[in-house]
Amino acid sequence: MTSAARPLIAPSILAADFARLGEEVQAVANAGADWIHLDVMDGHFVPNISFGPQVVKALRPHTQLPFDVHLMIEPADPYLEAFAKAGADNILIHIEAGPHAHRSLQHIRALGAKPGIVLCPATPPEAISEILDLVDVILVMSVNPGFGGQKFLHSQLPKISRLRDMITQTGRDIRLAVDGGIDATTAPLATKAGADVLIAGSAIYAKPDYKAAIAALRPENTP
Numbered sequence: 240m241t242s243a244a245r246p247l248i249a250p251s252i253l254a255a256d257f258a259r260l261g262e263e264v265q266a267v268a269n270a271g272a273d274w275i276h277l278d279v280m281d282g283h284f285v286p287n288i289s290f291g292p293q294v295v296k297a298l299r300p301h302t303q304l305p306f307d308v309h310l311m312i313e314p315a316d317p318y319l320e321a322f323a324k325a326g327a328d329n330i331l332i333h334i335e336a337g338p339h340a341h342r343s344l345q346h347i348r349a350l351g352a353k354p355g356i357v358l359c360p361a362t363p364p365e366a367i368s369e370i371l372d373l374v375d376v377i378l379v380m381s382v383n384p385g386f387g388g389q390k391f392l393h394s395q396l397p398k399i400s401r402l403r404d405m406i407t408q409t410g411r412d413i414r415l416a417v418d419g420g421i422d423a424t425t426a427p428l429a430t431k432a433g434a435d436v437l438i439a440g441s442a443i444y445a446k447p448d449y450k451a452a453i454a455a456l457r458p459e460n461t462p
């Protein structure tokens with residue numbers, strides 16, 4: 240498994256203090272984060288609304304860490320350029336959010352960002368078998384998207400393992416991320432299954448010491 244010895248940690252700012260987002264991004268960057276994860280919700284694809292490209296743009300000067308932008312919006316195509324221009328490094332769309340993921344992923348690449356695809360818990364790994372050559376990131380949702388603070392769905396572990404095998408078969412360097420209910424107990428389960436990016440909101444931002452919270456998710460510090 241590539242990179243699994245030291246998974247990347249991507250704090251999800253959904254759990255941050257929205258009144259101090261710039262400081263919150265800088266704080267996790269100083270605490271050892273590898274990526275910043277930004278959850279964009281439209282109140283249509285998911286039953287919650289978060290923020291749009293203006294917030295991504297406003298946060299961009301606060302860190303040089305890669306911005307991993309998870310679009311929970313339908314349709315995504317009309318907004319891809321705005322997120323690329325706002326400073327998104329990775330732009331992730333949902334396979335469930337439209338019939339033309341192939342076109343959308345090509346568009347993201349043409350905009351100069353890294354394309355990613357996200358799978359909801361009910362979606363099987365084979366749903367993305369025809370677009371693996373187009374993605375740099377695959378994200379397995381281990382909760383139903385829309386809200387932080389939910390319980391990790393253990394049913395997603397075999398999906399992570401299957402996707403790790405599929406990635407190995409491509410011979411390409413594709414990051415395999417997991418998002419939802421990641422904490423010091425579930426992080427090692429996800430990395431053992433094959434994930435090499437751990438996205439965590441509450442397990443970092445709800446803790447008083449971000450450095451300790453991030454360190455607690457790393458395999459060398461988990462049971």
Ligand SMILES: O=C(CO)[C@H](O)[C@H](O)COP(=O)(O)O
Pocket residue numbers: 251253254276278309382383384385386387388389418419420421438439440441442
């Ligand atoms: O995509 C998301 C919700 O749709 C969040 O990134 C995810 O739920 C992280 O929150 P937590 O770590 O608190 O579960």
